[in-house]
Amino acid sequence: MAHADLLDEAWKRGNDAYFRGDLVGAIAAYEQLDRQNVASRDLYYNLGVAHFRQGSLGRAVWSFERALEVDPDDEDARFNLAQARKLAERRVLDKIESAEREALWIRVVTVFTASTETWIFVGLYLGCFSLLFLRRRAADDSRAALTAGAAILGTGALLAGILLLGRMNLDRIPFAVVLPDVVAVKEGADTTYRTSFEVHAGLRVRLLDRDQDWVRVRLANGLEGWLRAEDVGRL
Amino acid sequence: MRIRPIATIGGLMLAVASGTAAAAVPSFIARVDRTQVGVGESFTLEVTLSVEGGRVDGYRPPDLRGMRALSERPSQSTQMQMGGGGTFVRQVYGWHYEVLAPDRGTFNIGPARVRVDGQEVRTEKIAISVVDTGQSPPSRRPGRGFPQGIPNPGLPFPGFGVQDDAPPTADTQQPGRGRRNFLRVQSNKLKAYVGDEIAVDWFLYLTERQDKYGTTAEPRTDGFWVEDRTPANPHAGLSLTEQAYEGRNYLVAPLMKKALFPLHPGRLTVSPLESEISRVDFFGATLRTERLKTEPLTIEVLPLPTAGQPPKFDTSAVGHFTLRAEVDRDRVNVGEAVTLKLTVSGQGNLRKLATPVLPRLDGWKAYEPKVSVTLDPGERVTGTKVVEYLLLPERAGVTTIPPFTLAFFDPDRGTYGSEKSNPLRIEVSAEGAQPTGAHPISATTGTITSASSPATAGGENVLALDIRPLHNRPTLRRDLGTSFYRSRSLLGVVVFPPLVLALTAFVGFVRQRLSKETEGTRWRKLRRLARRRLRTADVCLREGRLAQAFGEIERVLREFLTGKLGTQIAGLSWDELGSTLARAGLAPALVAATLASLEDCDRARFAPGSVSVEEVRAARDRASEIILQIEKAPLRPVSAPGVRS
Numbered sequence: 001m002a003h004a005d006l007l008d009e010a011w012k013r014g015n016d017a018y019f020r021g022d023l024v025g026a027i028a029a030y031e032q033l034d035r036q037n038v039a040s041r042d043l044y045y046n047l048g049v050a051h052f053r054q055g056s057l058g059r060a061v062w063s064f065e066r067a068l069e070v071d072p073d074d075e076d077a078r079f080n081l082a083q084a085r086k087l088a089e090r091r092v093l094d095k096i097e098s099a100e101r102e103a104l105w106i107r108v109v110t111v112f113t114a115s116t117e118t119w120i121f122v123g124l125y126l127g128c129f130s131l132l133f134l135r136r137r138a139a140d141d142s143r144a145a146l147t148a149g150a151a152i153l154g155t156g157a158l159l160a161g162i163l164l165l166g167r168m169n170l171d172r173i174p175f176a177v178v179l180p181d182v183v184a185v186k187e188g189a190d191t192t193y194r195t196s197f198e199v200h201a202g203l204r205v206r207l208l209d210r211d212q213d214w215v216r217v218r219l220a221n222g223l224e225g226w227l228r229a230e231d232v233g234r235l
Numbered sequence: 236m237r238i239r240p241i242a243t244i245g246g247l248m249l250a251v252a253s254g255t256a257a258a259a260v261p262s263f264i265a266r267v268d269r270t271q272v273g274v275g276e277s278f279t280l281e282v283t284l285s286v287e288g289g290r291v292d293g294y295r296p297p298d299l300r301g302m303r304a305l306s307e308r309p310s311q312s313t314q315m316q317m318g319g320g321g322t323f324v325r326q327v328y329g330w331h332y333e334v335l336a337p338d339r340g341t342f343n344i345g346p347a348r349v350r351v352d353g354q355e356v357r358t359e360k361i362a363i364s365v366v367d368t369g370q371s372p373p374s375r376r377p378g379r380g381f382p383q384g385i386p387n388p389g390l391p392f393p394g395f396g397v398q399d400d401a402p403p404t405a406d407t408q409q410p411g412r413g414r415r416n417f418l419r420v421q422s423n424k425l426k427a428y429v430g431d432e433i434a435v436d437w438f439l440y441l442t443e444r445q446d447k448y449g450t451t452a453e454p455r456t457d458g459f460w461v462e463d464r465t466p467a468n469p470h471a472g473l474s475l476t477e478q479a480y481e482g483r484n485y486l487v488a489p490l491m492k493k494a495l496f497p498l499h500p501g502r503l504t505v506s507p508l509e510s511e512i513s514r515v516d517f518f519g520a521t522l523r524t525e526r527l528k529t530e531p532l533t534i535e536v537l538p539l540p541t542a543g544q545p546p547k548f549d550t551s552a553v554g555h556f557t558l559r560a561e562v563d564r565d566r567v568n569v570g571e572a573v574t575l576k577l578t579v580s581g582q583g584n585l586r587k588l589a590t591p592v593l594p595r596l597d598g599w600k601a602y603e604p605k606v607s608v609t610l611d612p613g614e615r616v617t618g619t620k621v622v623e624y625l626l627l628p629e630r631a632g633v634t635t636i637p638p639f640t641l642a643f644f645d646p647d648r649g650t651y652g653s654e655k656s657n658p659l660r661i662e663v664s665a666e667g668a669q670p671t672g673a674h675p676i677s678a679t680t681g682t683i684t685s686a687s688s689p690a691t692a693g694g695e696n697v698l699a700l701d702i703r704p705l706h707n708r709p710t711l712r713r714d715l716g717t718s719f720y721r722s723r724s725l726l727g728v729v730v731f732p733p734l735v736l737a738l739t740a741f742v743g744f745v746r747q748r749l750s751k752e753t754e755g756t757r758w759r760k761l762r763r764l765a766r767r768r769l770r771t772a773d774v775c776l777r778e779g780r781l782a783q784a785f786g787e788i789e790r791v792l793r794e795f796l797t798g799k800l801g802t803q804i805a806g807l808s809w810d811e812l813g814s815t816l817a818r819a820g821l822a823p824a825l826v827a828a829t830l831a832s833l834e835d836c837d838r839a840r841f842a843p844g845s846v847s848v849e850e851v852r853a854a855r856d857r858a859s860e861i862i863l864q865i866e867k868a869p870l871r872p873v874s875a876p877g878v879r880s
Contacts, residue, residue, distance in 0.1 A: 115716025
């Protein structure tokens with residue numbers, strides 16, 4: 001069976017399980033696809049819906065965030081993310097005071113989606129080199145025009161490449177979402193450390209460091225602490 | 236008929252039971268589970284003695300007078316009670332009889348007797364009325380205890396209920412004569428309509444406790460839709476109760492319970508359940524294993540009557556159902572969601588039942604419905620099926636959702652019926668007059684357009700807690716851009732074009748270098764040419780073509796000189812050639828030798844008959860020598876007379 005058929009089979013199995021009311025089975029099928037690095041807003045969306053129905057709000061928020069990363073225009077994912085966050089806030093509200101806006105470079109590199117940036121870069125880059133190839137075989141009188149065209153496309157590819165590199169850099173400094181309903185943030189990477197504060201399902205945090213099974217997180221207001229790696233879902 | 240004395244166990248028990256303290260008033264009671272039975276049916280008689288200390292002996296069982304004891308079993312237990320300034324220990328002796336009433340009439344069970352500290356106590360007489368079968372009161376369901384509600388302190392196995400068993404409606408098991416272990420399947424009906432519910436139970440009957448039980452073959456239920464109704468057993472292992480079956484006592488365990496819904500008419504068979512029971516010794520080694528098997532259960536399934544059958548009738552709609560339709564609000568603005576809820580309740584195959592379909596509503600967008608089924612615990616399959624539609628009005632106006640109709644077949648009456656909901660009227664206003672607590676939803680995108688947080692909204696909208704439904708596309712839509720971004724192929728795309736461009740440039744450079752003539756390559760070329768000409772001359776010499784051989788020698792000299800001088804010498808006179816060679820810096824002797832050799836060749840070409848083979852060979856050798864010397868001589872580039880350099 002072709003790879004695409006196997007993916008579709010797992011996708012259908014997940015949907016069927018969901019409609020049978022077997023949320024555990026549905027989540028298992030969707031997570032199987034996720035482990036195969038399938039980037040699909042529908043996959044993340046359905047995973048979020050299944051987690052929401054199961055009451056795992058943190059994981060639901062995480063999944064909807066991932067769906068929006070793939071396609072920020074997905075209205076269903078945006079709606080469900082808002083609903084999941086509202087429900088999580090009803091349970092308990094993480095009041096983040098003096099939360100700072102994200103850095104300028106982050107806002108710049110995330111203007112477009114990863115998919116859009118990739119296609120823009122690849123198009124300009126290949127176009128630039130195509131013109132350079134043509135230039136080698138072209139007559140003398142058309143070489144200047146081809147050179148100018150290649151320069152323009154090359155400049156565009158350079159800018160798109162910078163955006164893409166910025167996004168890759170952002171991916172290396174990842175964000176994550178808190179998964180359990182409530183979890184204590186420790187002062188160090190061990191349960192014996194004192195609890196600094198508590199965070200709740202769906203809260204977006206930045207991952208700063210990792211020490212074996214623990215990760216150091218920073219909240220939007222600059223508060224930092226340590227959580228178990230299994231308690232956060234990386235975006 | 237009198238009960239045979241229980242000599243062995245009873246005597247031992249009574250001998251053990253002795254006391255020194257003054258006995259309190261003993262309680263000695265005889266009771267039956269019912270006072271009216273059918274002919275041939277059995278009932279239970281319990282005799283219980285409860286005494287605080289004291290010597291107990293001389294037990295005499297009750298006289299059954301015309302009835303027959305099918306089984307008898309004594310028991311003993313000790314009860315301790317603390318309080319009132321001390322601890323009281325009470326011995327309880329029990330005698331359990333299964334009694335068969337073979338003939339019609341009224342029978343008196345005589346008193347049982349026993350001596351406590353030498354004093355005889357006796358039970359009261361009990362009158363039993365034996366009537367024709369069918370007039371007797373229904374037998375008790377398992378676990379209900381005695382009808383009098385009297386606690387039964389003398390039960391042989393605490394936690395067990397003593398029961399008799401009703402004759403099964405449809406029982407395929409034939410245990411035969413004698414008391415032995417067996418499996419039994421019991422169905423509430425052997426003939427049913429398509430889609431009708433059939434309750435089937437499987438039981439294990441044991442004559443004594445077993446250490447291991449395992450199912451080796453589950454019953455196959457081909458042709459049925461199956462609902463598993465086996466109650467959850469919180470305890471590991473079998474849940475045993477004591478029951479009488481065909482006049483004999485058994486330890487009975489329910490194994491499984493299923494509700495079967497036939498899917499098509501015909502004779503459908505449920506295959507046997509097969510099990511293994513075994514006893515093990517203290518160390519866990521199997522002492523004895525017994526394989527048990529039920530008979531197959533055959534159900535005759537009748538087709539649903541065609542008379543009065545509604546068109547496109549759903550054969551799962553067999554049973555008793557009610558239908559209700561409702562909306563969460565009947566006045567909304569454009570873009571505000573309405574939840575339409577269809578509720579089907581009743582008895583039947585609710586899970587498979589096709590619910591009425593929402594017709595297309597003009598001016599409304601309907602999302603995929605959410606379906607949930609809740610089944611109640613109990614003997615029959617009853618419960619509720621709820622279908623929720625999320626509806627979004629796209630324009631203002633009044634919409635009436637037509638009534639929903641659910642047709643079903645009533646198997647008890649053998650007729651068709653139908654349930655119809657009320658029509659639902661919804662008024663949709665243009666945007667602007669937003670009701671309190673409503674969540675504005677974009678008419679074009681179907682999304683919430685403002686942050687109407689439940690925390691800040693005046694009222695609570697149930698819809699706000701729900702989310703958009705699942706994306707149920709037939710195939711998984713992958714985002715190729717993001718997949719490409721995350722893959723290593725992107726690196727390949729980045730690296731490949733410049734690599735190819737660089738490779739192309741390198742190949743061009745190499746080819747250009749190879750095509751450019753240098754001093755060395757020119758000399759190598761000249762040498763190759765000279766060798767080739769001289770070889771040709773040798774061939775001509777061997778073949779006797781002497782003039783041609785001289786022609787080749789002349790050509791090699793001229794070509795070599797042309798190549799060496801870098802200027803064309805063809806057409807020059809001997810003098811001009813000699814002066815040119817001299818100007819190029821060639822030694823005079825070599826110039827003379829060269830000219831002489833050329834002249835020899837010229838002469839030989841035009842007078843071929845005057846030359847010999849030796850002369851040709853000598854000319855060839857001279858030419859080779861001259862070429863060697865010219866090659867070593869440092870020459871200046873010159874231009875031939877009349878030729879611009």
